[in-house]
Amino acid sequence: MTNGGATGRIEINDLGIAFSRNGWTVEAVRRFTLMTTPGEFVALLGxxxxxxxxxxxxxxxxVTPTAGQVVVDGEVVAAPxxxxxxxxxxxxxxxxxxxxGNVEFGLKMRGVSKVERTAQARDYLNLVGLAGFERAYPGELSGGMQQRVGIARVLVNRPRVMLMDEPFGALDAQTRLTMQELLLGVWREVRTTIIFVTHDIDEALFLSDRVAVMTARPGQIRDLVTVKLERPRAAAVIATPEFMALKARVLVQVREESAQALSGPRP
Amino acid sequence: MGAVPEAGTAPLVSTAVVPADAPALPQFVRWGRPVRRVLSIGLFFVIWHLLTKWDVDLYVRFQNIPAPWEVLEEAVALLAGRAFYVHILASLERIWLGFAIATVLGVMLGLLIGWFRFAEDTLFPPIELLRPIPAVAWVPLSIMLWPTERSSIVFITTLGAFFPIVLNTVHGVEAIDRQLVRAATSLGAGRAAIFREVVIPGALPSIVTGLSVGMGVSWICLISAEMISGQFGVGYFTWLAYGIVKYSQVVVGMLTIGILGMLSSALIRVIGARCMPWLPRRVKDEA
Structure with a gap:
């Protein structure tokens, strides 16, 4: 299940995104540029x-950007x-x-045969620790288990990049920690590029190779922090001096930007 | 209409109210629900019996109302003959046809109107205009439109079921979570696949609600139409019985309508539950 390091190069070039509603224009993102290397784990923190x-x-x-573009392995993103x-x-x-059925969905869309997609879906369910839950419906699962299905459902497609939008934000603290460790374990197996959005500093630093600290709206990169903590990482890493130093650096910036967000967008 | 528990959410009351170490309940409490239901029907008949036995006259008059046992005798006599079955079969055939046509048309149009703006703009306004007209008001026009009595009554029955089905289907489609559509596209689904894999199952709970309401309305329309213009059917039978002063037959006709209506609604519920195994059980049932 390894990526081989070939795919997953994301180039976000000078991206600008603005929305117009009822004559108002809201600028969400301004002149945002970021490159990832294949198989990298990058967090967007803000x-x-x-x-x-x-x-x-x-x-x-x-959403379609109003300026700039996103390029994934040489192809400009135009649609999902x-x-x-x-x-x-x-x-x-x-x-x-x-x-x-949820995990098989992407394979079904590609026309993979029923037997083949069941086999592949089982592999990925095993990977996220959900063997034995194949026949359950999502409504019967806990929040953490649902998110694991969500991860398996994406990975079964062997994507160039897995995009994660605060995936553990709705979970309780204990489950969140377990899920973070599980995600790192899964990522070690599949080595796909991950872009992970969060507002949790510990989460961003614990998981990522690099953390892009974002400004208040319109979002730009304020700081790009390289996290050189050794892998594989265990939960205990957040108590080390290196982690604390990074956290102190990021915390100041995030607090300033939060205050900025409350006082309104910059000109 | 459309009040269907949101799929995917756990029921609010999921913990058992009775602690695990509670003493076993006595038999009559555990059998309480069926017993209560039978008693409730029994009580209904006892009250009916007393009202007719005493010929109660309290502004509402019961002197002409047949007693339960008279109705029972009449029912036995009717069920032994052939004529009554002809009426029942005529009504069932009209319901089945009308409801099937309404289901196909209503679900198809509802899905289109709910999902495509062009369909909403072109198809929905006439539906909104015609919807408030009670089906009974269509009877004269229906007789002019359709060549046979049978087809005009089926038309009325279809109309009755059509509006609740189309409306609930539209609401079901419009209530689909946009995030599910996004999830599907980011898993490689195209437009047709989204319609098939997300829109239709997503609207299904609401569609079944529409079918359930539509079944009730189509019975009302069928019986009204049969009473006005029929030559067969349970509605015609009931109205005719009144005309020839056979009051116990009137009540047999009414009860037959009640039983058939109840059975057809139950059928929709059972089929609906079979089609949607993912829906949580009713909160009421867990207590």
Whole structure:
């Protein structure tokens, strides 16, 4: 299930996104530039409303940028596609499909035979620790289990990049920690590029190779922090001096931007 | 209409009210629900019996109302003959035809109107204009439009079921979570696949609600139409019985309509539940 390091190069070039509603224009993202290397884990960290989800939606192809472009492995993003699967915050599984039906969805769209897609879906369900839950419906699962199905459902498509929009934001603290460790374990197996949106500093630093700290709206990169903590990482890493130093650096910036977000957008 | 529990959410009351170590309940409490239901029907007949036995006259008069046992005798006699079955079959055939046509048309148009703006603009306004007209008001026009009595009554029955079905289908489609559509596109679904895999199952709970309401309305329309213009059918039978002063037959006709209506609604419920195994059980049932 390894990526081989060949795919997953994301180039976000000078991206600008603005929305117009009833004569008002809201600038969500301004002149945002970021490159990822294949198989890299990058977090977008910022105060709520800073445009980080909008940015992720542009990579997914859900929103069209007003300036600049997103290029994935040399192709300009124009529409949503299975090469850029998204894990949402919550309630995005198809309630009428079983767990395995949800995971098989992408393969079914590609016309993979029933036998083959069941086999592949089982592999990915095993990977996220959900063997035995194939026939359950999403409504019967806990929030953490639902998110694991969401991850398997994206990874079964072997995407160039997995986009994650605060996927653990709705979970309790203990479950969130377990899910973070699980995600790192899964990522070690599949090595796809991950862009992970969060407002949780610990989460961003614990998971990522690099953390893009974003300004208040319109979102720009304020700081790009390289996290050189050794992998594989365990939960205990957040108590180390290196982690604390990074956290102190990021915390100041995030707090300033949160205050900025409250006082209104910059000119 | 359209009040269907949101799929994918756990019921609010999921923990059992009775603690695990509670003493076993006595038999009559555990059998309480069926017993209560039978008693409730029994009580209905007892009250009916007393009202007719005493010829109660309290502004509402019961002197001409047949007693339960008279109705029972009449029912036995009717069920032994052939003529009554001809009426029942005529009504069932009209309901089945009218409801089937309304289901096909209503669901198809509802899906189109709910999903495509062009269809909404072109198809929905006439539906909104015609919807408030009670089906009974269509009877004269229907007799002029359709060549046979049978087809004009089926038309009325179809009309009755059509509007609730189309409206609930439209609401069901419009209530689909946009995030599910986005999820599908980011998993590689095209337009046709989204319609098939997201729009139709997403609207299904609301469609079934529409079918359930539509079945009730189509019975009302069928019986009204049969009473006005029929030569067969349970509605015609009931009205005719009144005309020839056979009051116990009137009540047999009414009860037959009640039983058939109840059975057809139950059928819709059972089929609906079969088609939607993902829906949580009713909160009421868990207590």
């Amino acid at each position: 105060p709520s409303g800073c445009g980080k989800t909008t940015l992720l939606n542009a990579v997914a192809g859900f 596609g299975a090469d850029r699967g998204m894990v949402f915050q919550h309630h995005s599984l198809f309630p009428w499909k079983t767990v395995i």
